[in-house]
Amino acid sequence: GAGVSQSPSNKVTEKGKDVELRCDPISGHTALYWYRQSLGQGLEFLIYFQGNSAPDKSGLPSDRFSAERTGGSVSTLTIQRTQQEDSAVYLCASSLASREDTIYFGEGSWLTVV
Amino acid sequence: KNQVEQSPQSLIILEGKNCTLQCNYTVSPFSNLRWYKQDTGRGPVSLTIMTFSENTKSNGRYTATLDADTKQSSLHITASQLSDSASYICVVSALGSASKIIFGSGTRLSIRP
Numbered sequence A: 001g002a003g004v005s006q007s008p009s010n011k012v013t014e015k016g017k018d019v020e021l022r023c024d025p026i027s028g029h030t031a032l033y034w035y036r037q038s039l040g041q042g043l044e045f046l047i048y049f050q051g052n053s054a055p056d057k058s059g060l061p062s063d064r065f066s067a068e069r070t071g072g073s074v075s076t077l078t079i080q081r082t083q084q085e086d087s088a089v090y091l092c093a094s095s096l097a098s099r100e101d102t103i104y105f106g107e108g109s110w111l112t113v114v
Numbered sequence B: 001k002n003q004v005e006q007s008p009q010s011l012i013i014l015e016g017k018n019c020t021l022q023c024n025y026t027v028s029p030f031s032n033l034r035w036y037k038q039d040t041g042r043g044p045v046s047l048t049i050m051t052f053s054e055n056t057k058s059n060g061r062y063t064a065t066l067d068a069d070t071k072q073s074s075l076h077i078t079a080s081q082l083s084d085s086a087s088y089i090c091v092v093s094a095l096g097s098a099s100k101i102i103f104g105s106g107t108r109l110s111i112r113p
Helices: none
Strands: A005-007 A010-013 A019-024 A031-037 A043-050 A053-056 A065-069 A075-079 A088-095 A109-113 B004-007 B010-014 B019-025 B030-038 B045-051 B056-059 B062-067 B072-077 B086-094 B101-103 B107-112
Touching: A005 A088, A010 A019, A019 A088, A019 A109, A031 A075, A043 A065, A043 A075, A043 B101, A075 A088, B004 B086, B010 B019, B019 B030, B019 B086, B019 B107, B030 B062, B030 B072, B045 B056, B045 B062, B045 B072, B072 B086
Parallel strands: A010 A109, B010 B107
Antiparallel strands: A005 A019, A019 A075, A031 A043, A031 A088, A043 A053, A065 A075, A088 A109, B004 B019, B019 B072, B030 B045, B030 B086, B056 B062, B062 B072, B086 B101, B086 B107
């Protein structure tokens, strides 16, 4: 696609429910990143994919968070048993091969846990 | 500890004026430094990327400088426009894993007519 596409753009969920956030990177980009941005805060690294493998999961805040990537393209970030502190914008980004290349961001998925 | 600090935290200037945003980092070993613009409610958009050997890079009215010795970067905006109102984020990459991409907290710039 022309840019990084994320869905849903907005999600309101009840505490304790599971949510799935989807990211469709720019076609041909092998590197994919997930970040989280709380209101008024900086970006927090979550996970990095190179192809379908995730060499760096160090940013996942708890075992309630998981992510996968299939076919070297679409990625899904899953949050189980959501908590109110999970409320944030979840940003996906992709780059051609590595972090040396320009990183392009999607518009984010705004998650609100009530 | 790898850190990126930006100043000022927020800035208000009149339309047409120039301004300079600062970024100091302690990331090592250094790979590259980028400036991003993030409009409210949108994803960040890349403005410039500089490696160790580059001292300055321009993108229209935006000019970024890098001093790798003092580990400082600046983003200069010339003849500001209302559309420049946004957060400007300094991002420094270190050699190593992808988690070695450290984001500053950003400078919130507001342009007043």
